[in-house]
Amino acid sequence: MTGFGDAVIDAGVGALAPTPAVSLRGIEKRFGAVRACDSVDLDLHRGRIHGILGENGAGKSTLMKMLIGLVLPDGGRIEIDGVERRIHEPTHAARLGIGMVHQHFSLVDALTVWENVSLGEAGQLDARSIRNRVGEIGEHFGLEIDPDARVGELTAGLRQRVEIIKCLRRDPSIVIFDEPTSVLTPEESQQLFRAFRDVVAAEGRAVVLVSHKLDEILEATDDITIMRQGSVALRTLTSETDAPSLAHAMVGRPVSLRAEGAALGLTGVVADSRPDTSEDAVDTAEPPVLIVDGAVATVGRGARVLDELSVSVRSGEILGIAGVEGNGQRALGDLLSSLLPLQRGSVVVDGHLVSTSRPGAMARAGIGVIPEDRHDSGVVLDMSVAENLVMIDPGVCASRGVIDRKRLHDNALRLIDEFDIQCSGPDAPLWSLSGGNQQRVVLARELDQGPRVLVASQPTRGLDVGAIEYMSERLRSAAQSGVAVVLISSELEEILDLADRIAVMYRGRVIGEMKRSEVDIERLGLLMGGAAA
C-alpha cells in the first residue's frame, strides 16, 4: 500500500515516514480459547508519540509484551526498522533498542537509586559511571533525582522516574510506557508528558503510550490506535479526532460521556458535571456513623503508615479519599479490615469504640470492605463461591456449628442471581472465576450483610467500562440506602464522579477536604502533591 490509498482509516499515518521504526502485521495471539490479539497491524514512527487505547482485556498489554519479548506471537510479522525479527526475550528486545516502562514498579526498596538502575547488569559495576549516567539522564530529560537516595523513601512519582531512567539508560530508540500515570499527581503527569515530547522531538525516538484514559491520550499523543477485544477498532491522527468518537470506538457502542466519563478517564467532563446526589440527602445534624480519630500506626521498623489520620463519614454520604498511591490508603483499608492495630487513636462506629487489635472486630461492628487486592483479604481462592459468600459469619448457614449445605447453597444461588455472578455454580472454586466476577462475589457478600459502613478501595481497578458502571451504581445505591461509604481511589475521575465530599491523603494523614460541589481541581492536584492547603 503506497501513498494515500488507505486514507480512510489510516488517515495519513501511512504517508509519514519512509520506514516505520516498528511495523506489526497480522499479529495473532491466543491463550486457550481466548483471542488476545486477532490479526493486529500497528506502525510506530520515529519522532511521534503513539497512543494505544483500550479497555482492560482489549489486548493492548499482550501486544506490547510481544514487542519486548515477554510473549511470543502465534502468527504475524514483527519488523524493526524494516527488518523482520523474532523477539524471544526482553534482553533481545533491549539489543534491538526497545525499552518498556512497566505499570508496576520492579524496584528494590532497600537499594539506592543508582543500584536499582544497574540491576540486571552483568559483570562488574562501576558505581561512579552509573551515578554520573543517572545524573546525565536526569538533566537531559528533566527527570532529576538523587542517585544515592534510597528507593524505599521516595514518593511514587519519583520511583517512577527511577523506572524511566532504568529504561532510558540503555538509550532505547523505541520506548513503551504502560499506564504510566496511575501513580502520579495530575501535575506529575503533565511533567511526564512534557518529558515524552522532549524525548521524542529532540531525538527521533518512537514512543508508545498505553492507557485506558481518554484524556491523557488526547493530550499527549500524535497518533492513536484503539483496540477492542483483541482487534484494532480505530486508527487515527490525534488532531483529527475527539473524545466521543474515541469513546465509541473503545467501548463499541455510543456512550454518554457525562454518565460514563469517569470510567473512561475524562477528568474534565466529570469535573464539570454536577453530581446527581445532592448533599441535602446527607443529614448533617446526625452524628457521623464512622469516626476515625488521630489514628497512628507503624509497620516494620517504625515507619508511620498512618500519621494522626482523622476522617468521619455520615450515613448516606460517600466520602472520597483521594491521593497518590502509597500515601497510606492501603493502611486505612487495613485498619478498617481489622488487619492493622493502632498505636494511638480510635475508631468509632455508631458511637461504639471498636477494638483495632481484635480480629474481626471491624466486620462485627458493621464495616463492610471491598479490599484493594481482593486476593489479599477479600476472598479465599481455594474455597467455593458459596463458602466465600458467607465468610463474614458462616454461622448463618449452620445450626449448632454444623453447616447446612442446603442453606449454604440457596444463599449462594440467591446472591449469584441478584449480583449476576458468572460461574458454573455455588460449588465452583473461587479461582475459576474471572476477576470481575470475583469482585462481584466480594461485593455481594459485603452488601448482603447490611453494613453500616462500606469501604471500597480502588474498587474498579482492572475492570472494564461496563463493570465499572455496575460497581459505581452499587456504591451509589448503597449510599442512598443509608450506608456510610468510604471510597478510596487513586483515580480522580472516580472520586469526582461518586463522592459527596473529598478528603486528600498525603503521607498517612488527611491534608485537606472539600465538598464535591465546591471542588477545585487545581487545589486537589496541589493537595495530592503534598502542598498544604
Add this chain to the structure above:
Amino acid sequence: MTSRAARYIALYAASIATALIASVVLVQATGGDWQRVLSALVDGSILGPGRWGQTLGAAAPMLLVALGTIVSGRAGLVNIGQEGQLLMGTAFAVYFGFRIGGPGPFTLVVLLAFGAVGGAVWAMIAGGLRFWRGVPEVLTTLLLVTVATQAIAFGLKRQSLLLASEASRGNRNQVSSQLDPDSRLPVLRLFGNEIPSAVFIAVGLALVLGFLAARTVWGFRLTMVGRNTRAAQRFGISQSRYGMWAMAISGAFAGLAGAAMLAGGGFQFGNFRLVPGFSANIGWTGLLVALVAREKALAAIPVALVFGALRTGSGFVSSTGVEAQITEVIQGFLVLALLVPPAVVFLQDRRAARAVTKART
C-alpha cells in the same frame, strides 16, 4: 464420568505403572526376583496366617498420625515432627499411666489420655515459638524430634523417670515396665487374625474428623486460616489461636498413636514396653500417609492400609534374598507415584487459569 475424573484415573494408572516398573527394575538389578518379592509382600501383608490383622494393626497408628497432620495442614501449618510427638506421647503415657495406676481399664484410659497430652505439649512448643516469636514450625517440629529421642533415651536410664524397676526388667537396660494384660487395648479375634481395637478408634476418629472438617463451622474456619490468613483475620479468626489449637490437636493425635502402639496388640512395637526406637518410623510414615491423602481424612484410611501392608509385607521380603530396605525404596516410588497426578492436574489447571487471566490483562 467427567473428563476431569478420567484424566485423574489415566494419570494415576500411568504413574503407578511407572513406579511398579521402576520397582521391578530395581529388584532385578539388585539380584532379586521380582515375582518372589511380590508374592512375599502379598503373603506378609495379607495372605499369610494372621497377617492381615497385623497389617491393620500397623496401619492404625499411621492413620492416627496422618489425621493429626491433616489438622495442622488444614490450618496452613507444616508439622513434620510427628515422630517426636509420638515418642513424647508414649513417654507421658508410660510415666503417668504407671504412676497413677488403678484398675486395668482405668489405667488404659489414663494412658491414652496422657499420650494425647504429651504429644500436644510437644507440638505446642513449636506452635508457641511460631506464634510468639515467628520461628518457622517446619524447623522446630523437625528439630524437636531429635530432642525427643534424646530425652526418652535419658528417661529410660533413670528409674525415677521411665526405666522399669530391676525386678521387672531383668537384665535389660533402657526399657520401661511392661503394661499389665488388663490395661491393654482389647483385641478382636477374627478368622485367626488379631485386630487391635486401635483400628476402630482410628477409623472412628477419621470419620469424625472428616465430618468436622467438611461440615462444620470449625472446619470452615480452620480451612480459612490455612488458605488465607488475612481474610480469616478480617472475618474474626485469629491465626495464632486457631494455629495453636491445630498444633495441639495435631500433636495429640501423634501422642495418641504412640500410646495406642504401647497398649496395642496385633502388630508389636515394643512388647507393651517403651524402648529406644519404639516409634519405628510410624511418625514419618503417617506424615507420608497425610501427604498422599492430601488433607482428606477419609482418603487417609485406604492410604494408611497400603502403607501398613508395605510395612508388614516387607518383613517377609528378606526371605527372598533381597534386602528388606528395598521395600522402603519401593514405598518411596509409590509415594511419588501417588503424589504426581494431583500435582500435574494442579499445574494444568493453573496454566489454563493463567492463560485466561493473562489474556484479560
